[in-house]
Amino acid sequence: MMKLVAYHFRANNNLRALELAREELASAKDEMNNIIEEAKRQRGVPTQEAKEWLDEVNTVVEEVEAISEGFRQRPQCMCLSKYKVSQVAERKLNEMKSLLARRAEFEVIEFQASHNVPRAVTGPTNFEMVMNFVKDGMQGVLGLWGVGGVGKTHLLKQVHSSLACDPSFDAVIFVTCSKECSEERIQNEIVERFRLPRSSNLQSQAKIINNFLKEKSFAFLIDDIWGRLDLDLVGLPSCIGMDNPSQWKRKIILTTRSEEVCGAMEVGSKIKVECLKGEKALFLFEEKVGDETMQAHPLIPILAEEMVKELGGLPLALIVTGRAMRDKKDPREWYYAIKLLKKWHLNDIESSGTNESILRLLKFSYENLNNSYLKECFLYCALWPEDREIKKRELIYCWIGLGLIDELDMKDALSIGYNYISKLEVANLLEPTESHDEVKLHDVIREMLLWIACEEGKNKYKWFVQAGVRLKAIPQNTEIWSTGEIISLMNNEIDAFSPPTDNHSKPSVLMLQRNLLKSEPELGNFKGIKYLDLSWCNLSNFPMGICELTNLQFLNLSGNKFTSLPMGMILLKKLQFLLLRGTAITKIPKGLLSQLKELRVLDLYNFWKRFHTVEYLPSLLNELECLSKFSSLGINIYQEDQLQKLNYLTQVPIASLKIFMLSAPGSFSLLSNFHGPNNVQENLNELFFHKCSFESIEMERNSENPNWHFENLETMLLSEMMYLKQILWKGVTPKDMLPRLRSLSIDYCKSLHSISWIVYLPCLEDLSIIRCKTIEQLVSADEVISGEIAESVPPFPSLVRILLCYLPNLQNICSSTYTFPSLQHIYIIGCPELKKLPFKKQSMPPKLRSVVAEVEWWRGVQWEDESLKSSFQPFFKRP
Numbered sequence: 001m002m003k004l005v006a007y008h009f010r011a012n013n014n015l016r017a018l019e020l021a022r023e024e025l026a027s028a029k030d031e032m033n034n035i036i037e038e039a040k041r042q043r044g045v046p047t048q049e050a051k052e053w054l055d056e057v058n059t060v061v062e063e064v065e066a067i068s069e070g071f072r073q074r075p076q077c078m079c080l081s082k083y084k085v086s087q088v089a090e091r092k093l094n095e096m097k098s099l100l101a102r103r104a105e106f107e108v109i110e111f112q113a114s115h116n117v118p119r120a121v122t123g124p125t126n127f128e129m130v131m132n133f134v135k136d137g138m139q140g141v142l143g144l145w146g147v148g149g150v151g152k153t154h155l156l157k158q159v160h161s162s163l164a165c166d167p168s169f170d171a172v173i174f175v176t177c178s179k180e181c182s183e184e185r186i187q188n189e190i191v192e193r194f195r196l197p198r199s200s201n202l203q204s205q206a207k208i209i210n211n212f213l214k215e216k217s218f219a220f221l222i223d224d225i226w227g228r229l230d231l232d233l234v235g236l237p238s239c240i241g242m243d244n245p246s247q248w249k250r251k252i253i254l255t256t257r258s259e260e261v262c263g264a265m266e267v268g269s270k271i272k273v274e275c276l277k278g279e280k281a282l283f284l285f286e287e288k289v290g291d292e293t294m295q296a297h298p299l300i301p302i303l304a305e306e307m308v309k310e311l312g313g314l315p316l317a318l319i320v321t322g323r324a325m326r327d328k329k330d331p332r333e334w335y336y337a338i339k340l341l342k343k344w345h346l347n348d349i350e351s352s353g354t355n356e357s358i359l360r361l362l363k364f365s366y367e368n369l370n371n372s373y374l375k376e377c378f379l380y381c382a383l384w385p386e387d388r389e390i391k392k393r394e395l396i397y398c399w400i401g402l403g404l405i406d407e408l409d410m411k412d413a414l415s416i417g418y419n420y421i422s423k424l425e426v427a428n429l430l431e432p433t434e435s436h437d438e439v440k441l442h443d444v445i446r447e448m449l450l451w452i453a454c455e456e457g458k459n460k461y462k463w464f465v466q467a468g469v470r471l472k473a474i475p476q477n478t479e480i481w482s483t484g485e486i487i488s489l490m491n492n493e494i495d496a497f498s499p500p501t502d503n504h505s506k507p508s509v510l511m512l513q514r515n516l517l518k519s520e521p522e523l524g525n526f527k528g529i530k531y532l533d534l535s536w537c538n539l540s541n542f543p544m545g546i547c548e549l550t551n552l553q554f555l556n557l558s559g560n561k562f563t564s565l566p567m568g569m570i571l572l573k574k575l576q577f578l579l580l581r582g583t584a585i586t587k588i589p590k591g592l593l594s595q596l597k598e599l600r601v602l603d604l605y606n607f608w609k610r611f612h613t614v615e616y617l618p619s620l621l622n623e624l625e626c627l628s629k630f631s632s633l634g635i636n637i638y639q640e641d642q643l644q645k646l647n648y649l650t651q652v653p654i655a656s657l658k659i660f661m662l663s664a665p666g667s668f669s670l671l672s673n674f675h676g677p678n679n680v681q682e683n684l685n686e687l688f689f690h691k692c693s694f695e696s697i698e699m700e701r702n703s704e705n706p707n708w709h710f711e712n713l714e715t716m717l718l719s720e721m722m723y724l725k726q727i728l729w730k731g732v733t734p735k736d737m738l739p740r741l742r743s744l745s746i747d748y749c750k751s752l753h754s755i756s757w758i759v760y761l762p763c764l765e766d767l768s769i770i771r772c773k774t775i776e777q778l779v780s781a782d783e784v785i786s787g788e789i790a791e792s793v794p795p796f797p798s799l800v801r802i803l804l805c806y807l808p809n810l811q812n813i814c815s816s817t818y819t820f821p822s823l824q825h826i827y828i829i830g831c832p833e834l835k836k837l838p839f840k841k842q843s844m845p846p847k848l849r850s851v852v853a854e855v856e857w858w859r860g861v862q863w864e865d866e867s868l869k870s871s872f873q874p875f876f877k878r879p
Helices: 002-040 048-072 079-105 126-135 152-163 183-194 202-213 259-264 278-289 300-310 315-324 331-344 355-367 372-383 390-401 410-427 443-451 479-484 546-548 567-571 617-623 641-649 758-760 788-792 855-859 866-875
Strands: 044-046 109-112 119-122 140-145 171-176 220-223 250-256 270-274 438-439 463-465 484-490 509-511 531-533 554-556 575-577 600-601 632-637 654-660 665-668 686-690 697-700 717-718 726-730 744-748 767-768 801-805 825-829 850-853
Touching: 002 079, 002 126, 002 152, 044 048, 044 575, 048 079, 048 866, 079 788, 126 140, 126 152, 126 250, 126 270, 140 152, 140 788, 152 171, 152 220, 152 250, 152 866, 183 202, 220 717, 220 825, 250 259, 259 270, 278 300, 278 315, 315 355, 315 443, 315 654, 331 355, 355 372, 355 410, 355 443, 372 390, 372 443, 372 463, 390 410, 390 438, 390 531, 390 554, 390 575, 410 438, 443 463, 554 654, 641 654, 850 855, 850 866
Parallel strands: 140 250, 140 270, 171 220, 220 250, 463 484, 484 509, 509 531, 531 554, 554 575, 575 600, 600 632, 632 654, 654 686, 665 697, 686 717, 697 726, 717 744, 744 767, 767 801, 801 825, 825 850
Antiparallel strands: 044 109, 109 119
C-alpha cells in the first residue's frame, strides 16, 4: 500500500522527467540525422547500429507520447491509474537513459568503398566534435580553421541549423564577416536580427547589445574572420571567466583560414578542417561527375582516382572540377585535364599553403566553360560584394548593358541571361539562395575570378573591386583611376565622388550603386565610360556631369529622388539603356527621347506604392514610336485613356506595367483591356495592380485574338486592392492564361477570400500572401479547377518558396493530399490560427531546406505523429 501511495505522489514527477528525457532523446536523434545528411555529400550511409538505434528511438518516443496523452485523459479520482502510469513512466525513463548511453558506443556513418566493402568512419566527425563543444555545459570559444574551400562555412551552417530550435539557447546568431569586416558591421547584423534600437555610436550600440544578451544563453557563430575582432567592443557578454558559469550557456564558434587568427581571437580550443582523404574525396568527386560518365569507359574510374589526387582533396575543387568533367566521356579529355593539373603541381594544397595554387586549381573549372560569352559573363559576377546575394535580374541587365549578350530582342536577351545563370548553377560555380531571384558566389571562386580578370595578379588595378566593404570615401590612389578599366565601389557608405584624376582616366565601367551620395558626383573627366550605375545613391538632383559622357551606352539611375530629366541628355547619342526604375520622375522634356536614336530600353516602372502624377504621357509614347531600335518599356499608368493608348503602339513593346489608382467599379477584364496592334500581353513580363477600385479581375479567352494568353508574364503583384474579392476564370484555365508566371504577391487585399486557382500554375515558384485578413483557407478543394487540367499538371509543380505573413484568420493552407515536389522554403509569420502544415510523412517535400517561423508558433503546431515533427525539426529556423 505504501508503494502505491509513493507512486501516486511520484507520478507527476516521473512524467515531467519523462518529458525532459524525451526532449533530450529527440535532440540526439536530430543530431544523428544531421550527421547522416552531411555524410550523404560524401556518399556515406548510416551504419546498421545507427539505423537500429533510430528505429528504437522512434518507437520509444511514440510510446512516451501515448503515456503522456493517457495520463492527461485519465479519470482524476483514480489512484490506481496514477500508479500504473507512474510504473510505466519509470520503465520508459530507464529505457531512454539506456538509449542515450548507447549512443556513444557505435559509429554513425560508414562509406561504401569502390570494391563494395563497407568501411566505418574512425573517430568523431568535425560536426560531432563541434556539437560536443556546444553541449558540454561550459562557456567558451571554438575556432574552426583551414584553407579556403575546405568546407568551414558548410560545417558552420550545419551547426546553425542544429541549434535553431535548441531550447538551451535564448539566441542563436550567425554572422558572415569576410575580409573587410568590422565590429560595427557585426553590431548591425545583431541589431537587424533582433530589431534592437540603433545608435550611431559604437560604444553606446555595444551597451544596447550587451543589455539585451547579458541575461541570456546564446550561441554566436562567426564565419570567415580574417583578423582580430574585439567582441567586447561589439557588446557580447564574456564567455570566459564568469563568476557563475552554469547560470548562462554561452558559446562562440568562428571560422577562419588562418590558425593565427584563432590565436588572436583567444579561442579556447580549435579544430582544423582538413581536406578530404582517399575514398571520401573520391566519393564526392564521382558524385559530381555522375554515374553516366563514370561508366562511359573502363579507363575513366582509374583516371578519376588520379585526378582526385591532383586536386589535393579540396572539397570545393572536387565539386567544381567534378561538374566540369561531367560530360567528358572520352578518356583523352581526362588525360589532358590531368596533364594540366600536374603542370600546376597542386596535389598538396594544405602543405603548400599558397592561395595562388588554389586559384590555379579552380581556374580549371572556369576554362572548361564551353562558351566564351558565358566565361566573360561569369567574370563580371565578381563585381558584387563578397558573401552577399546577387539579384539575377540586376546581373543579367549588367551583362546585356556590357554587350556580353548580343541580342536585340529583350525577351530573348533575358532568356539567354537566365540560361547562363542556370548553367553556372549546374556547374556549381554559382550557388542558389533562399530566394529564386538571387544567387551567391563562393568567396574563393570570387577570388579566382578577380585574379583571372587582373591577368593572374599581374595587373592588380585592371579590375578594382571594393564592393560592400563599408568604404566612407573613394580611394585616392591615382594609379587606380589612371589604369583601372573596371571599377566597382557598390554597396558602400561613400558620400562624395571626387576622384584624383585628369582627362586620361581609363575606366569604361563604373559601378557606384547603393552608396549615400550627398553631393553631385564629379564625372566630367570620365569620357571613356560606357557603363555607369548610380542607382540607389540618394541623389536629389540629376547629376549634370552625366551629359558630358558622350560614349555612355548604359545608364542606371534607378531608386533616386530627382523628379525630372535635363534636356542636356540629348548629347548622349550612343545611349542604349536608360533605367529609371523606382524613381519619382514626373517630367521628361519633349523632344529628348526622340533624339536618342540608339535607345533600346527605357524603364520607368515604379514598384513603390506612393502615387506620382506624371506629365510625360502621352508625348513620351509618341516619341518612342519613332525609335527603330527600341525594344522594351517599363511604365506606370493611372487613367483609362492611357491604358487604351498602349494598345495602339506598334513599335513599343511593354515589358513592365503598373496600373494604379484606376477607378473601374465592378469587374476589370484583363484581356479586353489589352487589344489592338501592340499585343501588350505578348511582351508583358511584370504586371502590378495597386489601389485600383474594381471588385474582380476577369481572365477570359478572346476568340478574335490568337495571342490571347500572357505567354511571357512572370511576375504579378496585387497590392492594396481593398475591394477585390476574386479572380474569375471564364472559359480559360490558369495554366493556359499564365503559362510562365513565376512570382505572385498579394498584399493587403482585405476582401479577397480564396486563391485556389494558384494550384495548377505550372511555373509558379514564389508565392507571397501578406496582410489579407479575410483569407481562412489558401486553397479550397471545393474551388480548385477540375477536369483535364488536374490530369495534365500536378498541384504546385514548381513552387519553391511560400511566404505567409500577418494572416490573422488563416486556418488551413490546403489539403494534405497535395504534393510539393519543388518546395524548399516556407515562411510563416503572424498566422496565429494556423495550427497544421499540409503534410504527411509520405508527402513531405523532398527538397525542403527551411521552415522559418516564430518559436511559439512552432511549438504549438499540431503534428500527425511524432515522427513527422522529427522530420521537420532540422529545417526549422527563427525569423
